[in-house]
Amino acid sequence: MADHIDRYPESCPYCYRYIKAIHRWENIPYEDSNLYYIVLQCPDAGCQKLFLAVYKEGKKEDSAEWVLDHIISEKQNATKFDPYISDISEKFVDIYGQAFKAEQMGLGDACGATYRKALEILVKDYAIKKTIKEDPEADSVEETIKKQPLAKCINEYFKDGKLKEIANRAAWLGNDEVHYYKLWGKDYEKLREAIMLVVYYIMQEKAADDLLEEMNNPKSGK
Ligand SMILES: [Zn+2]
Known part of the structure; x- marks a missing residue:
């Protein structure tokens, strides 16, 4: 590695695998x-x-x-997500797309609140899918999770400490949208970045699960 840089990125932004770039x-x-x-x-x-x-x-x-x-x-910079993400939450992809459009049109105030909503939908739909996957019998999980405050959901379902912190701050950023965005204008950028980190986390988890499965069932691998 070139010795004047601290490190290379550890994962690929396209296939989400851990890589040696x-x-x-x-x-x-x-x-x-x-x-x-x-x-x-x-x-x-x-x-x-x-x-x-x-x-x-x-x-x-x-x-x-x-x-x-x-x-x-x-x-x-696009609003296209991996099909795995749309599978988890089509609504998230839709709301995120609306926020992204608003941002492109220079409507910062409006897109901040919409990004916040997108973040909440993604986190909760992910939590619901994950719970049902692990325990198909889980009753009324959907209702319970939907009623939970966003921060609680983040803390319960995301294992990465740093991501948790970022997602929590993003949740907090959007808590009092109207007043907050008037004061801090550009925080919608941070919200958008936090959303991308959550997407990234979910995709990495999937890549790791796929790899594990391939290792357990060598014949089913590619
Ligand atoms: Zn790749």
Whole structure:
């Protein structure tokens, strides 16, 4: 690995597998630019998609000159989700699409509240599907989960500590939508990013489950 960066992204934004990304190309930062780009490729034979890792100049306390900030892939800016996500919640895909459209039209206030709603629908529909999958007999689970406050749902059904924290903050961001968005304008961006992290978490969990199943039943694998 290039020693001036802290790390490569651990997973592919397209197939969601844990990967050792292939370093394809990097830019030479402009003299006063504080961003550094590396083009990476997914090594998975069925994927092989290219994506961009964006690094920010590291601070003194950071371990490297450039620190991974975010990933840019085609998918992130679109409103198309993997069929697995639409299977969990078609309503989420629909509401998210509405919020995204509102954002594109510059309607920040309106899209913040809609993103918050999308987040809640996704988290709850995921929780419902997961519970039913683990215990098909679970009675009235749908009603119970739908009545739960969003934060409680997040804490109960998501295992990743960091994601939990982010999702909780996002839930809190949207709690008092009207007043909050007037004060803080651009928090809809954070809500959208939190939603993408939740989507990402769900897809990673699926990739891990699929892999486990393949390992348990080698013949059923691809
Ligand atoms: Zn991939």
